[in-house]
Each structure stands twice: as C-alpha cells, then as structure tokens.
Amino acid sequence: MPRLLVGSMWRRLIYHPEVNYALRQTIVLCLPVAIGLLFGSLQNGLLFSLVPACCNIAGLDTLHKRFFKRLAIGGTLFAVSSVLIQWLLFVHVPLPFIMVGLALVLGVTGEISPLHGRLLPASLIAAIFTLGLTGNAPVWIPPLLYIAGTAWYGLFTGLWFRWLKEQPMRETLSLLYRELADYIEAKYSLLTQHTDPETALPPLFARQQRVIDLIAQIYQQLHMLSANHQLQYKRLLRTFQVALDLQEHIAVSLHQPDEVQKLVEQSHAEAVIRYNAQLIAARLRVVADDILYHRLSGRFTMAEALSAVEKIAQRNPDNPVGQFCFYHFSRIARLLRTQRPLYRRDIMADNQQRLSFWQALRSYCSLKSMALRNAARLGIMLAIGSSLGLVFNLPKPYWILMTVMFVSQNGYNATRVRIQHRALGTLAGLVIAAATLQLHLGDGTVLLFMLVVTLAAYLVLRKNYGLAMTGFTVTAVYTLQLLSLNGTHFLVPRLVDTLIGCMLAFGGTLWLWPQWQSGLLRKNAHQALERDQDALRLLLQANPEPAALAYARMRANQAHNALFTSLSQAMQEPGFNSRYLIDMRLWVTHSQFIIEHINAMTILARDHYMLTPMLAEKYLTACEVALQTCQQRLEYDGPSSEQPVLATAGDTPEQPGTPMERHLRRILFHLGVMHTISSVAWRQRPQHGRWLSRRLGENAQ
Numbered sequence: 001m002p003r004l005l006v007g008s009m010w011r012r013l014i015y016h017p018e019v020n021y022a023l024r025q026t027i028v029l030c031l032p033v034a035i036g037l038l039f040g041s042l043q044n045g046l047l048f049s050l051v052p053a054c055c056n057i058a059g060l061d062t063l064h065k066r067f068f069k070r071l072a073i074g075g076t077l078f079a080v081s082s083v084l085i086q087w088l089l090f091v092h093v094p095l096p097f098i099m100v101g102l103a104l105v106l107g108v109t110g111e112i113s114p115l116h117g118r119l120l121p122a123s124l125i126a127a128i129f130t131l132g133l134t135g136n137a138p139v140w141i142p143p144l145l146y147i148a149g150t151a152w153y154g155l156f157t158g159l160w161f162r163w164l165k166e167q168p169m170r171e172t173l174s175l176l177y178r179e180l181a182d183y184i185e186a187k188y189s190l191l192t193q194h195t196d197p198e199t200a201l202p203p204l205f206a207r208q209q210r211v212i213d214l215i216a217q218i219y220q221q222l223h224m225l226s227a228n229h230q231l232q233y234k235r236l237l238r239t240f241q242v243a244l245d246l247q248e249h250i251a252v253s254l255h256q257p258d259e260v261q262k263l264v265e266q267s268h269a270e271a272v273i274r275y276n277a278q279l280i281a282a283r284l285r286v287v288a289d290d291i292l293y294h295r296l297s298g299r300f301t302m303a304e305a306l307s308a309v310e311k312i313a314q315r316n317p318d319n320p321v322g323q324f325c326f327y328h329f330s331r332i333a334r335l336l337r338t339q340r341p342l343y344r345r346d347i348m349a350d351n352q353q354r355l356s357f358w359q360a361l362r363s364y365c366s367l368k369s370m371a372l373r374n375a376a377r378l379g380i381m382l383a384i385g386s387s388l389g390l391v392f393n394l395p396k397p398y399w400i401l402m403t404v405m406f407v408s409q410n411g412y413n414a415t416r417v418r419i420q421h422r423a424l425g426t427l428a429g430l431v432i433a434a435a436t437l438q439l440h441l442g443d444g445t446v447l448l449f450m451l452v453v454t455l456a457a458y459l460v461l462r463k464n465y466g467l468a469m470t471g472f473t474v475t476a477v478y479t480l481q482l483l484s485l486n487g488t489h490f491l492v493p494r495l496v497d498t499l500i501g502c503m504l505a506f507g508g509t510l511w512l513w514p515q516w517q518s519g520l521l522r523k524n525a526h527q528a529l530e531r532d533q534d535a536l537r538l539l540l541q542a543n544p545e546p547a548a549l550a551y552a553r554m555r556a557n558q559a560h561n562a563l564f565t566s567l568s569q570a571m572q573e574p575g576f577n578s579r580y581l582i583d584m585r586l587w588v589t590h591s592q593f594i595i596e597h598i599n600a601m602t603i604l605a606r607d608h609y610m611l612t613p614m615l616a617e618k619y620l621t622a623c624e625v626a627l628q629t630c631q632q633r634l635e636y637d638g639p640s641s642e643q644p645v646l647a648t649a650g651d652t653p654e655q656p657g658t659p660m661e662r663h664l665r666r667i668l669f670h671l672g673v674m675h676t677i678s679s680v681a682w683r684q685r686p687q688h689g690r691w692l693s694r695r696l697g698e699n700a701q
Helices: 002-015 017-038 042-048 051-057 067-090 095-106 119-133 141-163 167-189 197-224 231-251 257-266 269-292 303-315 320-338 357-364 370-391 398-407 412-437 443-460 465-484 487-511 517-539 546-570 578-606 613-635 659-684
Strands: none
Touching: 002 017, 017 042, 017 051, 017 141, 017 167, 017 443, 042 141, 042 465, 051 067, 051 119, 051 141, 067 095, 067 119, 067 141, 095 119, 095 370, 119 141, 119 370, 119 398, 167 197, 167 231, 167 269, 197 231, 197 546, 197 578, 231 269, 231 320, 231 578, 257 269, 269 303, 269 320, 303 320, 370 398, 370 487, 398 412, 398 487, 412 465, 412 487, 412 546, 443 465, 465 487, 517 546, 517 578, 517 613, 546 578, 578 659, 613 659
16 A cells, blocks of 8 residues: 555656656756766856757657657757858858848748757747856867757656657646636536626637647647657557547537526526536546546546436426537446447548748748748847847946846747846846855855756746746856856846846737737637538538548637637737727627537537438538638728628528528528628728738738
C-alpha cells in the first residue's frame, strides 16, 4: 500500500503539466551551469544558458516531424546572425541599419509556414545576445556557443520526450476533457437562470471557443508527431475521436427558452437535467486525470440518471426539451461508458502547408505580405531602440532590444498585457535582487538560490507571466553578478531599458501597420459565412462521408471562433466605436446559433436523418441565396433593396417538420437577422486606416 501511494504521488508530480515543463526547462538550463562549475568554467556554463531561450521561441521545445532538420536550420541561423552582427559592427555599419537588415532578411521564414516563422524572433534574439557579448568574449565564442547549445538542447529534448513520448498530447487532451466538463456544467446550470441570450450566451461562447482551440491544437500535434502510428498514439487518437463526438453532443443547443421554462414548471426536469450534467462533468474530469497520469479509467454507468430523463421525456411528449436532453445525454453516456467513438473517422490529412523557399521569397517580396510587414515592424522598432541607445550613450543597448522582442505579440491587446506584466515583473525582480545582493552570499549559495528561483518561475510561467518575470529578473541580476561582479550597477539602468523597450513595443503595435481586430471583423465574418456554406452544401448532399462532415463542421467552428476572437480583442482596442461593436456582437451571436445548428445537423446527417432530394435542393438553394446576400452586405456599404432572406424559403421557423427542416429554417431566420444588422453596422465601424475601403477584396490582405 505505501508503495502504491508513493507511486501515485510520483506519477502526479512528474506528469503534472506545469511541473513537467518546469523540470524540463530548469534541467536544460542548469546542467551546463553545474558542469561548468564542476570543471572550473562557470562563466561558459552561464553563457550556455542563453541558448534555450532562443530554442524555446523557435518552437524547438517539442519533438515533431522533421525536428532534427529544423534543429539544424535553427542552430545555423542563430550562428549566422551572431557572425553577421559582429562582422557588420566591425566594418562600422550603424546598429540601427543592422537590425533592420537582419529582420528583413530573416523575415522570409514567416512566409514558408507559421512554424518556420518562429525562427525570425529567435534569430534576432540570438543576434541581440551576441551584441551583449561583443567585446567581452572572442568573436568565435558566440556562434560556437549557439551551435553547441542548440545541439545540446535538441539532444536533451529528444531524450526527455523519448522517456515521456506522448506527454504533450496527453496534456492537451486532458485540458480538452476538462474544458468539456466545465462547458456542459455551465451550460445546464444556466437552464432557467438566464433566458436572455445577451447575458447567457457570451460565457458559453467563450467556453466553446476554448474547446475548439484545443481541438485545433491536438490536430496540429497529430500532424507534427514523428511516430503517430505507434500503439500509444493510436490509443490517444481514439481518445481524441471520443472527445470530438462529445463536443458535438455537448455543443448542440435547443434555443427554445419558452419550452424549457414550460417543462420546468410542469415537472422537476431542472434538477434531473442538472444532475445528469454534473454527473457527466465529474466523469469527464476523472477521464482527464486518467489521460494525464497514464491510468486506465474504471467502469462508468449513469443508467439510473438517464432513466429519470427518459421518464420526463415520455410524460411530456409535446415538449421537445425532454427528448432533446435524453437523446444527447444517452449518446454522451455511451461514449463515456465504452470509451470508443460513435463512428470511424479518418483524421484529416496534414494541412500545415509549407511553401518552398523560392515560392516563399517571391511571395515575401510583395508589399501585401504579412510576413514582410511583421519583419519590417520588428526591424523598425529595433532600429529605434538602437538609436535611443546611441542617444543615451549606450553603445550596446541589448536590454532595450531584448525587451522589445520578448513583449511584442501579434495583436494590440496581447502586447499590452505582456508589457504590463513585463514592466511590473521587472520592477519587482529588481527590488528583490537589490535587497538580496546586500547579503553578500557565496557562489554556491547563490547558484542554489538561482536554481530554486528558476524552477519556481517556470512553474508559473504559462499562467502568470508577470510573476515569472520577477524570478527571471532576479536570476539575470545574479548571472551578471557572477560573470562580472556588477549586479548592483545593473539595477536602475536595466529598469530604464525595460521601460523604454516596453514603450517602443507598444508604439510599434499601435502605429506600425497595426492589425486592428475591429478592422478584421468584416473579413472574418465573410470567411465564417463561406465555411457555413461549405458545411451546408455537404450536409444536404446524398449520403455524405462522416469524415468529410466532421472536417467541414470543424472548419465552420474554427472560422466562427476567429470571428469571435476578433470581436473580443476589438473590445479592448483604443478608438473603437462602441455602437458598432454592440451591433457586431449581436451579429456574432446569430452566427453562433448557425454554428450550433450545423453541429446538430451533422449528427442527424451521420445518423441518416436526411431530406428528400427535392427538399434538400430547395433548402440548399435558399441557404445559398441567404448566405450570398449576407456576404454582399459585407462587401458593399450602399443601400439594400433585397427582400427579407427568410422569404426566399417560404417557411417560418416554428412551422412543423422534420428536425433537419427545423434547423434549416432557423438558419435562414438567423441569416435574415444578420443581413438586417449588417445593413446598418458597417456605417458605424471605427476609423482604422485603409481598412475602410468599400470593397472587401481590397482589404483582404
């Protein structure tokens, strides 16, 4: 018994996501330092710890297909960046021109693929680290350091994941099951508390978005794994397919609050439905822990709870709520009992498209290239930071440049939050370092203290960047203290440099080709309608393939999530039009209704609840006309003379019919409302640069 208890505690410790990540990052940093201390070369060991930061940003912290090829490319780019900046400084090229040139040359990696695009900031950080070492180390030390450090990092990562092969995917799957548990619990706990969609739906939309984001992340992990045909991956693949089926049945909504209220008043349905949802949520959390900690799940049944729902459905045959809940709860219970998907599906082919180098270069040379704009934005910010360093008599303003790189994110809101955390974390870390430096501790005690602080910082890094930044600042001060005994002189200048770098990053995000999410709303709304149209075309075909249905449904969900993300971030941007965003929030709400109807229709189509060919053609024509009409309202700002969209179908949403027909009529109804909203919303949109072009195609880049 004690042995089992110890084994369970060890399993929970080593497989915990934050602990596993923190141990991996701390060991890969501290082993070179320990070896350097052992052989009397502590300085080289500390310098070695710079390389993992570049490798993490470059996406080399997880095994995937072509991992060692990308490892070689990454190490080569780090070394080349180091050599270039030293040589260009030697021939007296001004540092601002060097930073712009490096950013523009390396920016072509972003055009090849998003994964390759991460090599740009990593290589720039390698060049900035080299700038800090110039004059303090021989010219051949930095490139050799990057080559050897990248090789060490790749070897350690390979060995770590050979021991914990599928752990990254297990962590994401566990998070997915937990999100599904929170989603179903929140959804059915609001059964009668909120009948107003304006208050009840946004929290559920946010949960649905997190679920879809995790599903997309697992798709990417499946494509990136180098051994996804082995037995352990096949088991995880089956677990993922079960999660896809669970998400289908959990995400479906009835959207009839009046019927729900009526059933609750006539019976004790609210308590029964909520109890079933809580039972399912508890089981999902147990399965999430079993996935994460490599355990076999025990037996599960909820027959008694389901029988209570079935009785309510039988006693209220005219109310659709009971039948709806019994149908979906019974399918969810079957999935959790058997732990097998409801049908066989082939996971989609690898969609991580990569351009060849020459194709990417040709595309990169266009002014419409987002990779070029991103590289130019980074280059200009680094050039301004270098110029400020010259103005303030800082010959090597590496800390300003490093701050710019670490806080710069893709969007305004993400950059703003990162800047706040970075500035506050640095201030707190410098205060702590200033206090502890007065103790005059020995080298051994300092190194032990740095080890503990580094481990603690990595434990909280993924959840609280500011708190982690406090720890990293303390270790940076002590690293300089050990290297050159000037940690005390480091405190105030580095705080000033951090604030300057944060202001530069904020200004660059605000004024240098900003990607305003309020400006992307129209483009994302157009793409969401296109994905809805693709899914409906497939759903109304005769005998569609289940795998194709699942893929079309996922693409529609992802497109809507991109729209919802744009809206959420636009609410945080400066200078937005609140009236416009209120209209857009209503538009997105109706788009979410359409997505949930598509989710429900996917289940019906897979179960062969199909329409006759004549009816299918009628509704497909009506839906295509409605979708294209909505798309036209997104493209043109002029007055509209179209008839209401629903009139093209000749039906009303509440007219009796088959479940598939009712879903289609509700989709047409929502499209009619969206058309009406978009007729007035676009005139109120915020003034963010060129995005106000009258044609959507002119602003699609």
